[in-house]
Amino acid sequence: MTAVAAPARATGGMPSANPPVARWARVWPVAVPVATGVVGVAALAGMRADRAGGYGLVTVVPALGWLALAVLSLSFVAVLVRRPTASVAPVVHLVTLVVLLVGAAPLGEGVARWSISWYTAGFVNQLASTGSVLAHTDARWSWPGFFAGVAALDGPAGVKSATQLLLWTPVALSLAYLAPLISIARSLGRSTRVAWVAAWVFVVGNWTDQNYFAPQGVIFFLFLAVLAVALRYFGHRDSATAPPLWAGRSRWGRARAAVGSLRGRLQREDVAVVATPGQQIGAISIIVVATVASTVSHQLTPVALCLDLASLSVLGRIRLRGLPVLLGAMVALYISYFATDFWEGHLSQLLGVSQAGGASLAQNVGQHIVGQQAHKVVVYTRLLYTLAIWVLAGLGLARGWRRGRADLTAACGFITPLVLPIVQPYGGEALIRAFLYGLPFASVLVAEALCPAAWQAGARAGRRPPRWLHRRAHTGVLAALLVVAVPLSIVCTYGNESFEEVRPGEVAAVAWWYDNVPIGSVLCSVAPDVPGPTRLLADDPWVSIDGPVDAAIVTRTLDARAGTLKFVILTAGEEAYGIVNDGFRPGWEARLQAALLATGRYQVAYANGQATILQYRGPR
Amino acid sequence: MSPGVCRGGTPATVALLASAAVMAAVPSLGLPSALREALVFGYGLAAPGWSLGRLLRIGDVALEVTVAVALSMTTVVMLAFVVLEAHRFDPVGTYRLALCITALGAALALMFPGSSDELDGEQVPGPAAGGADRARAPTATPPARTPSPDGPGAGVDR
DSSP states (O other), X not given: OOOOOOOOTTTTTSSOSOHHHHHHHHHHHHHHHHHHHHHHHHHHHTOOGGGOBTTBGGGTOOHHHHHHHHHHHHHHHHHHHTOOSSSHHHHHHHHHHHHHHTSHHHHHHSXXXXXXXXXXXXXXXXXXXXXXXXXXXXXXXXXXXXXXXXXXXXXXXXXXXXXXXXXXXXXXXXXHHHHHHHHHHHHTTOOHHHHHHHHHHHHHHOOSOOOSSSHHHHHHHHHHHHHHHHHHHHBEEEOOOOOOTTOOSSHHHHHHHHHHHHHHHHOEEEOSOOOOHHHHHHHHHHHHHHHHHHHTTOSSHHHHHHHHHHHHHHTTXXXXXXXXXXXXXXXXXXXXXXXXXXXXXXXXXXXXXXXXXXXXXXXHHHTTSOSSHHHHHHHHHHHHHHHHHHHHHHHHHHHHHHTTOOOHHHHHHHHGGGHHHHHOOTTTTHHHHHHHHHHHHHHHHHHHHHSOGGGSTTOOTTSOOOOHHHHHHHHHHHHHHHHHHXXXXXXXXXXXHHHHSOOHHHHHHHHHHHHHSOTTOEEEESSSOOSOXXXXXXXXXXXXXXXXXXXXXXXXXXXTSOOSSEEEEEEHHHHHHHHHHHOOOTTXXXXXXXXXXXXXXXXXXXXXSSEEEEEEOOOO | OOTTSOXXXXXXXHXXXXXXXXXHHGGGTTOOHHHHHHHXXXXXXXXXXXXXXXXXXXXXXXXXXXXXXXXXXXXXXXHHHHHHXXXXXXXHXXXXXXXXXXXXXXXXXXXXXXXXXXXXXXXXXXXXXXXXXXOOOOOSSOOOSOOSTTOSSTTOOO
């Protein structure tokens, strides 16, 4: 156990007169999170996720689930107040938080969410079954590293379909992120307690939902790992020794003091480890090979990584001057040579010639504020939550500045990724990704802003300690913010659950289609929200209609496609997608189905409570 | 962990070597599917990197875990990518290559067990200084192990 037991003052160092109390003091820092974890898992497993309304899972989380999360947050702060001497108690709290917060959907729904994750599994299955990529069919095949890596383990593990891996991937990845986050916070010169708070802030602040089964979630771990190694072995910490900004008495004295103070704040304190040449070569090798693995697996992450390394290098916060250039050249070379399928279709976007920066930003924000009123509320909540994290990070910078530190390293990691959405929209998602790439550093700054002064690593020895009431008030504010952040995080992460959820009936319908139709058949979805295709990507073309849809549009779409047989799939997820994103009236899909059947050219081939497949019998 | 020695020492190295041999047999042992999946994915995403990362003698647990998982992912992804680009995609062969790398890392740790004058990557903040690209020559004497940002004692805040 980690907690320091209270000294036995009353007994003058003799064994405590009340052993159960002393024993409880040692046990609770681990017992409480374990107990809240058990209660929370039981509560969330009984959640009726299918009844989630327009605001998502926040409306169906049981009272016991909320209670468990609130107690967990308070217990976490209480453990940190006691100055844990080992990592067990904070780690147990963080693991429980991830299981309850990220695991809420797998526990409550039982089926992996995000239809796109099922499609990603289709890429892996295709590669595993044929041993090759489908060149010139989808730009994602230009980055096959992740697909090949998973397929390489699928075989020896006896995994018949990568869809088996989807459900718990977000929890596994979120747990994996914790170690590099702690390492980065420590390399930035933060105390262990501030580092734990930073990891907590990251978990509750990461509403971006990019940890599902897809290249970006896995490669984000490599992004964190490379930064952790670079900062640990080659980093400089920002000095915290600068004098006050306006210390002098005369005008000249004040000016000299200001210049001296600014220089002091911008100074670097060496924290790069004392490493042997072999260790330094090993660290550089890790940075290079991990960046290569990122480059062959994902489009955007290595670009963000190179930007971060380059800006840290330019500002003198890491000693690797030439490496960012080398890595950037490698990424550019890969995109030029191996990813021609991608840039042939997106050249104008890559070069930024089609959109000015403002237009790109507008696309990143504006395209999400559409559809149903509840959806708009969720999107606005996300924007405000993001803004709150950035403001708190700014306060953290200001607090560091007051203490004589410029915190350039953290500011650099936090701000640099924000360049991405200015130069290109990335399908309207660049701002979300930029927020994610900056979040590890923003979390450290938020923790800096929230933690009491006594928890900070650079607390000056000569400074008068804050009064008892001040300390307690600061800790209370921290605890209150952590408690409030949980429901906000659930609204932001699971606010679109009505269409991001994948229902068992939808998976069953897709499985029926694969098992019962001849190879070469076409499946048309009336909204881009069907769990698949999950296999035979080359043989069974899927087509999706995005936007206004009626019977004539569906028929025209099917007439335009060649295929052995042709089908239309209508699911509860598509219905929700149309209502939330396109503003369609409830029941639009039932009316569409009736209209299709009324033409006499469609017949029901399969139906369950959540999905219907109609077979198209061709032109009359 | 003592400076210059891989975490876990020789027993961990021997266990890594033995586990690589055992894991080579797992796909053909007829284990229950859930156990087999957990073993192969758990081992494949931790062991190769741990075996190689131990050679760095990292002093910090969080960074050691980070390096272990990152190097394992990188190993699997890069091996699979290379055989895919060579048009010889073979999952079992790739898996065995990853096991060979695990064994190689363990064998290197046995061959070069390290000595007490090697340093283990402890952070040592120097004087606040500007120009900082000084090359740090390894010294024969390990530095004092006090310089964590929290002050003396691992994990204790001032």
